[in-house]
Amino acid sequence: MKNAMKLFSATILLLLIPGFLYAREESYNNNNAGVLSGTEEDSGIQDEKIANYPFTKSESQLESENVVGMKIDKKGTTLFSNENTYYTENSGEGNNFSNINIFSQYPKLISVEFRNLTLSGQDLENIRNFINENRESKIKNLSFSSCVIDEKDIEYITDTISKLNDLKSITIKFLKTKNKKGKTEAISSKAVEEITKVLSEKKNITSLTIAFNQITVDSLNHINSMIKLSPNMKMLSLLWDDVIGNEREEAYKTFSDNLAELKNLKHLYLSLLYVPESCIDGLFDSISKQNTLTNLTLLIKNLKESKNAYEHASNLAKAISELPALSSIRLQNMQLPANAVQPIIKSFEKLSKLSYIDLSNNKIDKNAATVFADTMKNNEKLKVLNMRKCSINADSFAEISKVFGSLPLVVICFGENEIKEGISNLQLSENTSLRFIDMAKNSISSDAIINFISSTITHNSLKKVDLRGNCNMEKQRDKIERLKSDNDCTIAYLLECKEPKKKQKVQSEPAAPSETAFAEQNFAASSSSSGATN
Numbered sequence: 001m002k003n004a005m006k007l008f009s010a011t012i013l014l015l016l017i018p019g020f021l022y023a024r025e026e027s028y029n030n031n032n033a034g035v036l037s038g039t040e041e042d043s044g045i046q047d048e049k050i051a052n053y054p055f056t057k058s059e060s061q062l063e064s065e066n067v068v069g070m071k072i073d074k075k076g077t078t079l080f081s082n083e084n085t086y087y088t089e090n091s092g093e094g095n096n097f098s099n100i101n102i103f104s105q106y107p108k109l110i111s112v113e114f115r116n117l118t119l120s121g122q123d124l125e126n127i128r129n130f131i132n133e134n135r136e137s138k139i140k141n142l143s144f145s146s147c148v149i150d151e152k153d154i155e156y157i158t159d160t161i162s163k164l165n166d167l168k169s170i171t172i173k174f175l176k177t178k179n180k181k182g183k184t185e186a187i188s189s190k191a192v193e194e195i196t197k198v199l200s201e202k203k204n205i206t207s208l209t210i211a212f213n214q215i216t217v218d219s220l221n222h223i224n225s226m227i228k229l230s231p232n233m234k235m236l237s238l239l240w241d242d243v244i245g246n247e248r249e250e251a252y253k254t255f256s257d258n259l260a261e262l263k264n265l266k267h268l269y270l271s272l273l274y275v276p277e278s279c280i281d282g283l284f285d286s287i288s289k290q291n292t293l294t295n296l297t298l299l300i301k302n303l304k305e306s307k308n309a310y311e312h313a314s315n316l317a318k319a320i321s322e323l324p325a326l327s328s329i330r331l332q333n334m335q336l337p338a339n340a341v342q343p344i345i346k347s348f349e350k351l352s353k354l355s356y357i358d359l360s361n362n363k364i365d366k367n368a369a370t371v372f373a374d375t376m377k378n379n380e381k382l383k384v385l386n387m388r389k390c391s392i393n394a395d396s397f398a399e400i401s402k403v404f405g406s407l408p409l410v411v412i413c414f415g416e417n418e419i420k421e422g423i424s425n426l427q428l429s430e431n432t433s434l435r436f437i438d439m440a441k442n443s444i445s446s447d448a449i450i451n452f453i454s455s456t457i458t459h460n461s462l463k464k465v466d467l468r469g470n471c472n473m474e475k476q477r478d479k480i481e482r483l484k485s486d487n488d489c490t491i492a493y494l495l496e497c498k499e500p501k502k503k504q505k506v507q508s509e510p511a512a513p514s515e516t517a518f519a520e521q522n523f524a525a526s527s528s529s530s531g532a533t534n
Helices: 002-016 018-031 121-131 151-163 189-199 217-228 248-260 277-287 301-305 309-321 338-350 366-376 394-401 420-425 446-456 474-486 514-523
Strands: 067-073 076-081 085-089 111-115 141-145 169-173 176-178 184-186 207-211 214-216 235-240 242-244 267-272 295-300 328-330 356-358 384-386 411-413 436-438 464-466 492-494
Touching (some): 121 151, 189 207, 189 217, 214 217, 242 248, 248 277, 277 295, 277 309, 301 309, 338 366, 394 420, 446 474
Parallel strands (some): 169 207, 267 295, 328 356, 411 436, 436 464, 464 492
Antiparallel strands (some): 076 085, 176 184
16 A cells, blocks of 8 residues: 555656646747747756656666656656656667567556657557556556657557556647658647547546647537546646637637536646637636636736736636635736736735746736735745746836845846846845846846846855846956955856856756746756856
């Protein structure tokens, strides 16, 4: 019984935590071109510590009988054990799926993930055959992520899904194919329909991730059927640009109805670039019923274009205020006006467990900033705050920064605003937990940067500050180096310089909680970039 519980615990960690941390960001990068700045490489989302969290690296090969999970990508094969350790082997391009031992040598394998691979028809046929071999444990988690296939081979994937009767977690996202010119493009809506059709027959799924550029009404109805057959679902991630076809509104309303019936949902991620306006408030009402929800990521891109944007935002705020367990909320890239952001921020005062806020690419003026400071003054949990690209100026930043001393912040991101000399308002002496600051692209002068460095250079917890994209600091480089040397400073200040003296790597930081580590890597660029002063 003890071993069974140990295996179950490892399974849950494997299914819900490591894969999704960068699945979320990768999906935005692939699906929402121009919506989220930065590339996958720049964001650092491939960092092993994050991608494999909470598993720790093993120094030696894992015993085959302890392996419960397998991730295969361009780097090789990563194995995960029931002791929460992982080991990467067979590094290098290419994987040979003709060898049955790649699966069968692990009798307790319950999770298989394929990522960023080009899979031939023979590969897929072998995967289908081998993954369904009888063994002690059955596959419970199956993931195909950003793989390139031939559309005629889609049947191998659907057949694999169909035959796995013990599936609990499914991820199918951004499958691609090659056109006649050899260029990769998203698979067709017809192929997506074939996948969602077989998914509609699966029951009691606890974790579902579906991400495609476009889906049809039939595909959405297939997804609706699956959700209805899985009332105990704990994680739901749906990402697409639009739903095409007739009766779209009816399909969305059915989706909202089915969502409202999920009583154990903990993680909800919806990136829907277009939702019919008549369905928006119904969706928010369904979200309000998720009393167990701890993580909410929401993007409805067309909300800003609505004549009733403020009313919709107010209804979203009402829904958020009714989620007592919520600890992480991401509403990035909706480009909401400041008056629509205010009621959403106000709703945060009802969330006593809130530790992660991302409002990037929504407008925050002085009034909204004042509401934020007033709302968060009694918060004791907030560790990550992201307000990148929010049109924040010196005055609004002054309001926001008033509350920093009372918050246990670890990561703050204010890149791509207009804070300018307002950086002087960032007083950090009372904050003893801050590790990373993003103040890139804020039109900050060289004098203000020098003053900021001087005031933070002895900070005990701070590890990295991104100040690039403000002004050229080449002439001040030696002065900064002397300041750091005199104060025995190890903080990495990323600066804009024409000709860096040398490139140095910032030492990797200690393992951090998943949300915090992900945010830090996502919004901080590597110090090996031009102009890093370490």
